[in-house]
Amino acid sequence: MHYSTLFPLAALAGLSSATYSLVDDYGSGTSFFDGFTFYTGTDPTAGYVTYVDQSTATSAGLIKAEGNATYIGVDHTNVASGSGRQSVRLESNTAYTTGLFILDLAHMPASACGSWPAFWTYGPDWPNDGEIDIIEGANLQSTNQMTLHTSDDCTINDTGFAGTLENNNCYAEIDGNEGCDIVAKNEESWGATFNSYGGGVYAMEWTDDYIQIFWWIADDVPSDITSGSPDPSGWGTPAAYFAGDCDISSHFKENNIVFDITFCGDWAGSVWSSGSCASYASTCDTYVQENPSAFSDVYWLINSLKVYQS
Numbered sequence: 001m002h003y004s005t006l007f008p009l010a011a012l013a014g015l016s017s018a019t020y021s022l023v024d025d026y027g028s029g030t031s032f033f034d035g036f037t038f039y040t041g042t043d044p045t046a047g048y049v050t051y052v053d054q055s056t057a058t059s060a061g062l063i064k065a066e067g068n069a070t071y072i073g074v075d076h077t078n079v080a081s082g083s084g085r086q087s088v089r090l091e092s093n094t095a096y097t098t099g100l101f102i103l104d105l106a107h108m109p110a111s112a113c114g115s116w117p118a119f120w121t122y123g124p125d126w127p128n129d130g131e132i133d134i135i136e137g138a139n140l141q142s143t144n145q146m147t148l149h150t151s152d153d154c155t156i157n158d159t160g161f162a163g164t165l166e167n168n169n170c171y172a173e174i175d176g177n178e179g180c181d182i183v184a185k186n187e188e189s190w191g192a193t194f195n196s197y198g199g200g201v202y203a204m205e206w207t208d209d210y211i212q213i214f215w216w217i218a219d220d221v222p223s224d225i226t227s228g229s230p231d232p233s234g235w236g237t238p239a240a241y242f243a244g245d246c247d248i249s250s251h252f253k254e255n256n257i258v259f260d261i262t263f264c265g266d267w268a269g270s271v272w273s274s275g276s277c278a279s280y281a282s283t284c285d286t287y288v289q290e291n292p293s294a295f296s297d298v299y300w301l302i303n304s305l306k307v308y309q310s
């Protein structure tokens with residue numbers, strides 16, 4: 001009993017759910033970038049993109065502070081050349097195993113033919129360390145798609161979430177690396193519609209037993225998030241809940257956080273000819289190369305990114 005007199009609040013909270021404490025606040029404006037490395041290699045997803053370093057991105061206006069928020073965009077003024085349209089791919093310097101990741105957005109990339117934005121996490125030994133795609137879409141997609149990619153022996157149940165399960169097998173080496181993916185139910189989860197509400201919040205909770213994702217438009221964000229004491233147990237049904245015949249703790253570890261906006265490549269490019277974007281140009285690369293102004297609304301505007309652990 002002695003501990004409860006020393007730590008009464010922690011003991012009480014522990015009865016119902018994990019209590020989360022802030023471990024990383026990525027900060028505001030350009031200080032946000034201090035927590036990230038700018039990846040400048042070839043796009044692993046074969047995109048028509050040139051990932052530039054921090055100083056190039058700053059002088060080209062691809063990244064900047066907007067008030068206290070952090071703007072991350074793409075080149076929307078020049079015809080593209082070389083390996084593709086200029087953009088950035090940021091990878092967090094810190095890796096995490098489990099946690100609660102809360103991204104407060106004033107704006108997310110609006111849908112545009114050829115673009116493929118993502119906010120996601122992955123570990124160094126892919127796919128054995130896992131990949132969690134929290135916000136992702138391509139071309140004129142109208143709702144958010146949430147996906148896990150893993151090594152073999154990880155399938156998820158079609159229960160406990162509001163979205164629609166597209167594929168239940170998370171194994172990356174089958175089904176063209178589709179992964180196990182859940183599409184959000186409402187268009188408010190994505191792009192211009194999300195932005196029309198003034199943005200909102202995405203939260204991803206990763207425990208040893210499950211991974212779940214929630215989102216809200218700005219007016220609906222739970223007050224415990226705004227006050228800095230997030231408690232997922234009160235948030236109701238998640239948009240995505242990944243659990244089933246899958247040992248989460250063995251399939252996911254040491255994930256870094258990534259923001260990127262690529263073009264064409266393995267997703268936006270591979271489905272180009274079968275979608276409505278094909279009427280604009282015969283290939284995705286040509287369209288992205290020649291139409292910079294199509295990408296002026298393709299940017300992240302981040303109010304905050306905070307990581308909590310229990």
Ligand SMILES: *[C@@H]1O[C@H](CO)[C@@H](O)[C@H](O)[C@H]1NC(C)=O
Pocket residue numbers: 067068
């Ligand atoms: C930026 O943050 C500071 C400190 O929280 C606050 O005083 C200021 O009003 C904010 N500025 C804007 C433009 O939101």
Ligand SMILES: *[C@@H]1O[C@H](CO)[C@@H](O)[C@H](O)[C@H]1NC(C)=O
Pocket residue numbers: 157243244245
């Ligand atoms: C997944 O579904 C199976 C079959 O209904 C059930 O036995 C199992 O407990 C479920 N797993 C989780 C983690 O919900």
